[in-house]
Amino acid sequence: MLLHECIPPIAALVLKIDFLIVGQGLAGSLLAWHLLEGGKRVLVVDRDEPDTSSKVAAGLVTPLAGSRFNLPVSLDERLDYARGFYWKLEELSGEPLFHHRRIARLFQNPGEKSAWTSRLENEGERYARYHGALEIDQARFRLPYGGFEMREGGWLDVPAFLEFTRQTLLESASYAIGRVNSADVALDEAGIRWKNIKASKIIFCEGWQGNQNRFFDWVPMNPALGDILELDIPELSDESRIISRGGWLIPLGEGRFRTGSNYRHQFESAGPGEAGRNEILKKLEAITPVIPVVVRHRAAVRPIIRRSQVFMGIHPAHPQVAFFNGLGSKGVLNGPWHASRLAAHLLSGKALPPEADLQTNLL
Numbered sequence: 001m002l003l004h005e006c007i008p009p010i011a012a013l014v015l016k017i018d019f020l021i022v023g024q025g026l027a028g029s030l031l032a033w034h035l036l037e038g039g040k041r042v043l044v045v046d047r048d049e050p051d052t053s054s055k056v057a058a059g060l061v062t063p064l065a066g067s068r069f070n071l072p073v074s075l076d077e078r079l080d081y082a083r084g085f086y087w088k089l090e091e092l093s094g095e096p097l098f099h100h101r102r103i104a105r106l107f108q109n110p111g112e113k114s115a116w117t118s119r120l121e122n123e124g125e126r127y128a129r130y131h132g133a134l135e136i137d138q139a140r141f142r143l144p145y146g147g148f149e150m151r152e153g154g155w156l157d158v159p160a161f162l163e164f165t166r167q168t169l170l171e172s173a174s175y176a177i178g179r180v181n182s183a184d185v186a187l188d189e190a191g192i193r194w195k196n197i198k199a200s201k202i203i204f205c206e207g208w209q210g211n212q213n214r215f216f217d218w219v220p221m222n223p224a225l226g227d228i229l230e231l232d233i234p235e236l237s238d239e240s241r242i243i244s245r246g247g248w249l250i251p252l253g254e255g256r257f258r259t260g261s262n263y264r265h266q267f268e269s270a271g272p273g274e275a276g277r278n279e280i281l282k283k284l285e286a287i288t289p290v291i292p293v294v295v296r297h298r299a300a301v302r303p304i305i306r307r308s309q310v311f312m313g314i315h316p317a318h319p320q321v322a323f324f325n326g327l328g329s330k331g332v333l334n335g336p337w338h339a340s341r342l343a344a345h346l347l348s349g350k351a352l353p354p355e356a357d358l359q360t361n362l363l
């Protein structure tokens with residue numbers, strides 16, 4: 001059956017639902033699963049573009065990110081929740097979605113080495129779950145300052161997750177291709193109306209252009225373009241770990257790898273370019289001296305809010321309108337936990353985590 005044949009005939013009659021979700025990226029998909037689990041009727045409307053942030057993302061889960069190896073207070077809880085969530089979907093779909101992998105974390109400079117040493121000396125017990133000894137072939141990987149093996153990491157096959165979500169939504173006529181223009185959304189006491197859809201609430205999960213919207217034009221979006229390359233490196237085909245040193249290298253099997261990424265806050269076009277490709281290849285050189293063959297180059301824009309803040313909740317003036325955005329570069333790890341909190345807020349008024357609640361973070 002063709003995709004458009006499965007789409008509900010939204011031109012014909014008024015369709016009453018609980019939640020209209022705008023955007024089927026990671027944010028909209030995660031929220032849809034949680035609202036469906038709460039027994040609600042949803043419709044997800046998406047523009048179905050080829051190169052969105054979610055479709056291009058590497059999907060990495062890196063528990064200890066950055067040069068200071070910060071371990072956020074709720075990391076255990078978020079990580080366990082995310083993995084449990086993805087594994088549950090894996091069982092439903094029968095396809096591998098989350099690839100649990102160790103990460104060979106190679107220090108970039110002496111500063112990183114001493115930051116890590118100090119973490120272990122002062123907070124060894126907290127970090128115990130997340131590291132082990134590193135063994136690595138120094139002829140194939142650059143290790144001038146040493147490193148460690150980071151545990152509990154991996155990567156989500158985000159396109160496969162999105163496609164499984166879409167197929168599941170289609171089965172209950174809960175998905176449509178289309179563009180929701182906020183100017184066409186009418187509000188009344190019962191909720192919202194968009195075309196022939198009536199819903200109690202509309203939730204905008206629009207990604208990096210989330211403030212090109214009449215309800216949320218005040219949100220401080222700070223999007224960043226990022227590039228990703230797919231490579232053939234047969235010399236490294238026996239490596240199963242993710243390698244990380246500034247950039248990262250993810251083994252996909254049979255000598256194929258994915259590598260990235262960069263952050264460009266100033267960009268003229270949202271597509272891939274020569275400068276991005278060169279930037280990524282330079283990062284790769286810091287990981288391995290082996291020369292790759294580039295087989296694919298993609299780029300997309302990450303939705304980042306302020307420095308990197310998940311932003312969600314109900315509009316301060318319009319209780320029928322909500323927002324879920326700013327997943328940034330940790331969307332795969334943090335997204336499920338935030339979606340569960342937002343769903344509980346929408347379903348039963350449970351308080352949101354204050355650091356993510358847009359009502360407590362208004363400008």
Ligand SMILES: Cc1cc2nc3c(=O)[nH]c(=O)nc-3n(C[C@H](O)[C@H](O)[C@H](O)COP(=O)(O)OP(=O)(O)OC[C@H]3O[C@@H](n4cnc5c(N)ncnc54)[C@H](O)[C@@H]3O)c2cc1C
Binds near residue numbers: 026057208
């Ligand atoms: C190069 C790169 C690498 C990345 N690597 C990682 C990584 O390793 N790990 C990680 O966790 N994160 C990574 N990310 C970030 C991750 O992609 C994001 O956190 C996440 O995917 C954002 O999801 P989203 O749903 O908010 O936005 P999007 O993926 O942009 O989804 C928004 C969706 O809404 C649709 N839409 C927008 N407006 C409308 C409208 N008005 N009507 C209908 N549909 C609409 C769009 O078409 C799109 O499908 C990476 C991103 C990039 C660009």
